[in-house]
Amino acid sequence: MLETTDTKTQLLDCADDLIQRVGVNAMSYNDLSVAVGIRKASIHYHFPKKDDLVQALLARCSDAASQKYKSVARSDASVREKLDTLVGLYNSTLQNDKACSISMLSVEYQTQSETVKQSLDAAIKNTTSIYEEIFAQGKKEGLFAKAFDTHNAAFALYGFLIGTQILTRPLAERTIFLKAAKSYIDSLFR
Amino acid sequence: MLETTDTKTQLLDCADDLIQRVGVNAMSYNDLSVAVGIRKASIHYHFPKKDDLVQALLARCSDAASQKYKSVARSDASVREKLDTLVGLYNSTLQNDKACSISMLSVEYQTQSETVKQSLDAAIKNTTSIYEEIFAQGKKEGLFAKAFDTHNAAFALYGFLIGTQILTRPLAERTIFLKAAKSYIDSLFR
DNA sequence: TGTTAGAAACCTACTAGTTGGTAGGTAGGG
């Protein structure tokens, strides 16, 4: 029982990595089998259908993201620091040639099963509501220049982060992400 | 010589539509053949390789977008009106269950040919520079709350637009796009 | 004007490779 990591987790790890790089539709069970070092058919033992894999992956990454974002939003840091930390998280995945799994799946939304679609909807709403906590704090502390609705502001930030991430990936000059983020966040404060 | 639309254009139209809905990798020559009403093999007459199709499509939509955005940026409207018009453009494609072709292609960037990659890079830079014109005008007129770099601000806006578009598509409640956009744009002005 | 050469735009019929998925067998540990 001294296994490094159990196969199911390895599969999810590799699938997640592949999806963040090329998307769900470009990731095949064959790619996965090579990455994990297991025969293609054996993956079906753990995840009978590809949809099962995607569902499990989405559930896992949704939970992980939720936890990560909550720990940022509910820390004792300042609003500015919290937003900067969030930007840092997106920047590090970007610098690894990846993009947020949820945004990758959102793009390929129409090709997914009904279950995955619903989970995606929930995941987006969940993340938005966590980001909203940060804006609620900032609003309470009177830090912002405009009296915006916190929900709209949170969704706007979320969209901004995944959007600039997606647009930056094709560019050679990747420092633009952090610069744009600074520009965006600066404009929020009074 | 009273053809409605020539086949090559029809192919590009349908391919564009499909890509905006499901992405490049989920769009097949078979899907296209059904949509256009031509046999699958005949598509190869117009576009020998799928990559040829994507290249032609990207070139066309890049030009079209460039022209459209320029006409917005160089009109005699106010900065606020220009930004709102831009938001309106993205909103209308969103309400048709679509997303900007360039952002769809950017997500599937890693699976594309070197030529397409370069064109994408160019297209993103081009759009950014057009948006920058609007910010330059606003800066000159002293409309903004913060003294940001116009290039960073333009890229931020671009990322915001495609990002919120992607995030809104999976949601049933699609009015959030316009609300988030208003929230963002409001925060830019003094 | 009628004939014909040719090319443009399609077609049928095929290929090789890849996809997700299945059937059924096997090694090894509790």
Added chain:
DNA sequence: CCCTACCTACCAACTAGTAGGTTTCTAACA
């Protein structure tokens, strides 16, 4: 002994792409 976790060996469906035949429009020409 049986269950977990793999394996080999398949399959049908689909992928992009090719070969080669047919129609049809056009342009040249006697």
